[in-house]
Amino acid sequence: MPLNAITDDFFQLGPRRGQPGLDRARERIGASLREYGFAGLTGLRTRADVLESAHLLLGELRVHRDSGPDGLTVVRDLGEVAHRAGFGGFGREELLPHTDGTQVAEPARLVLLACQAGARSGGESILVDGSAVLRELASAHPDALTALTQPRAAYFGGTAGHFAPVLRQIGDGRWQIRLRLDPELARFSPDAEPHLPTLRDTVRRHLRTVLLRPGQALLIDNSRTLHGRAAFTGERLMLRALGTPHPRLRLLPGFAAALDARCSHGTEQPCA
Numbered sequence: 001m002p003l004n005a006i007t008d009d010f011f012q013l014g015p016r017r018g019q020p021g022l023d024r025a026r027e028r029i030g031a032s033l034r035e036y037g038f039a040g041l042t043g044l045r046t047r048a049d050v051l052e053s054a055h056l057l058l059g060e061l062r063v064h065r066d067s068g069p070d071g072l073t074v075v076r077d078l079g080e081v082a083h084r085a086g087f088g089g090f091g092r093e094e095l096l097p098h099t100d101g102t103q104v105a106e107p108a109r110l111v112l113l114a115c116q117a118g119a120r121s122g123g124e125s126i127l128v129d130g131s132a133v134l135r136e137l138a139s140a141h142p143d144a145l146t147a148l149t150q151p152r153a154a155y156f157g158g159t160a161g162h163f164a165p166v167l168r169q170i171g172d173g174r175w176q177i178r179l180r181l182d183p184e185l186a187r188f189s190p191d192a193e194p195h196l197p198t199l200r201d202t203v204r205r206h207l208r209t210v211l212l213r214p215g216q217a218l219l220i221d222n223s224r225t226l227h228g229r230a231a232f233t234g235e236r237l238m239l240r241a242l243g244t245p246h247p248r249l250r251l252l253p254g255f256a257a258a259l260d261a262r263c264s265h266g267t268e269q270p271c272a
């Protein structure tokens with residue numbers, strides 16, 4: 001999918017409220033999540049808009065350390081706070097592609113990131129399709145994939161963190177990705193560590209950016225798609241919500257990846 005083509009394909013929930021338009025919108029948003037690992041939304045200009053859309057798509061929001069009682073987190077530059085481990089999102093530096101909630105046993109399935117104020121420069125949202133990363137590792141770097149799928153391939157978080165594979169097969173040819181690459185929040189096993197340069201290169205090759213305008217948002221499948229942010233100047237302000245997909249989005253656990261056994265010969269051609 002071309003990088004900024006999603007700007008022509010942002011879904012609007014607002015005029016579709018009420019059945020059955022709402023269900024049709026959910027079907028289309030679910031189809032985009034299944035196909036691309038994310039969906040673009042528009043019409044989320046205020047906190048109330050974001051909260052309403054979040055409830056329509058995610059149901060109950062996950063309340064956590066950084067969120068308000070309503071489940072929304074204001075993501076903006078908070079100065080010195082951003083220098084503390086785990087608070088890098090609250091600065092203006094580049095944020096490496098990652099999945100949210102790596103340090104907990106069950107990360108939120110969906111992440112909603114809604115732009116409320118754009119940056120003066122920079123601040124593009126970064127997306128990386130984990131299924132493309134998986135396919136490339138399987139075809140070109142099978143040893144790396146083997147190491148990264150081990151149950152204790154990585155340890156995410158601080159003292160109360162979580163051991164997990166970076167890529168986990170959950171059955172029926174379906175997978176999940178869990179990844180941070182910032183050293184203060186992720187450590188890797190001796191078997192996985194030598195493959196990190198390959199993993200970083202592979203992630204970089206599949207990186208896309210999109211510049212959200214105020215009122216636009218990304219709904220991201222956190223079990224498939226990494227997200228990040230380019231450095232910025234100005235007063236960029238995003239609202240974030242975490243939660244579980246509405247049943248009408250029809251998301252099965254993880255993402256499908258048909259990996260052909262013949263791919264272990266080292267070709268760089270994707271197998272599926």
Ligand SMILES: [Fe+2]
Binds near residue numbers: 089098099100227
């Ligand atoms: Fe994040």
